[in-house]
Amino acid sequence: MKKGAGNPLRCMQCGSCTSACPVNTIREDFNPRRMVGSIARFNRLPDQDPWLCSTCSLCTDRCPQAVNPFSIIMALRAVVYENGGEAPAGILRMVEQVRETGLALPLTPESLERRRLLGLPEVGLSSEGLSEVRRILSEAGFK
Ligand code: SF4
Ligand code: SF4
Known part of the structure; x- marks a missing residue:
């Protein structure tokens, strides 16, 4: 709890x-x-x-x-x-992805192109936002 x-x-x-x-x-x-x-x-x-x-x-x-x-x-x-238990490799890869980009899933060239065609804004975090994400991961205990 x-x-x-x-x-x-x-x-x-x-x-x-x-x-x-x-x-x-x-x-x-x-x-x-x-x-x-x-x-x-x-x-x-x-x-x-x-x-x-x-x-x-x-x-x-x-x-x-x-x-x-x-x-x-x-x-x-x-x-x-x-307590030392293993997390699945797929989850750890996702954590790394979040640490590197702030996004849980990588953006493919296809999804970027679809976003461009739909007139959607670019996806991404500011450097301050990314620092905050990394701080949260660290405080959450991810090595
Ligand atoms: S946790 Fe599951 S078993 Fe327990 S009350 Fe809720 S639905 Fe029922
Ligand atoms: S798979 Fe869905 S329904 Fe089953 S325990 Fe997880 S959250 Fe609950």
């Missing part, structure tokens, strides 16, 4: 989060209800991989108790990472 997650003690184990979860439909071992329950009922970090979450937030939309299981899974990622 210190990391901005919802309160797992509100969970009544109804399973609405899991029935909405698209990852659970293909990986039964990834189960947001059980993740929240592990914390709320047993005061234990779940043994499931929080990086499997697709970040769709459907679990939070469906939760009748306003537990916000999505936020709990994001906090779990931070806890795991801070």
Whole structure:
């Protein structure tokens, strides 16, 4: 909860989060209800991989108790990472991309051309903005 997650003690184990979860439909071992329950009922970090979450937030939309299981899974990622756990290579590449450019995804020549044709402004951060992004990444604990 210190990391901005919802309160797992509100969970009544109804399973609405899991029935909405698209990852659970293909990986039964990834189960947001059980993740929240592990914390709320047993005061234990779940043994499931929080990086499997697709970040769709459907679990939070469906939760009748306003537990916000999505936020709990994001906090779990931070806890795991801070305690020496590995983040997936794809996520670390994205962090590097954000550190270098301020953008989560690289702009391709095609997307730049589409933006030009649509008359959209150039994308990019000022040097002050980029410094701020790097400061936030550093304070968030990304090495
Ligand atoms: S945010 Fe994650 S846990 Fe929640 S429904 Fe989407 S994939 Fe499942
Ligand atoms: S939907 Fe909410 S109350 Fe129901 S099991 Fe998931 S987190 Fe708990």
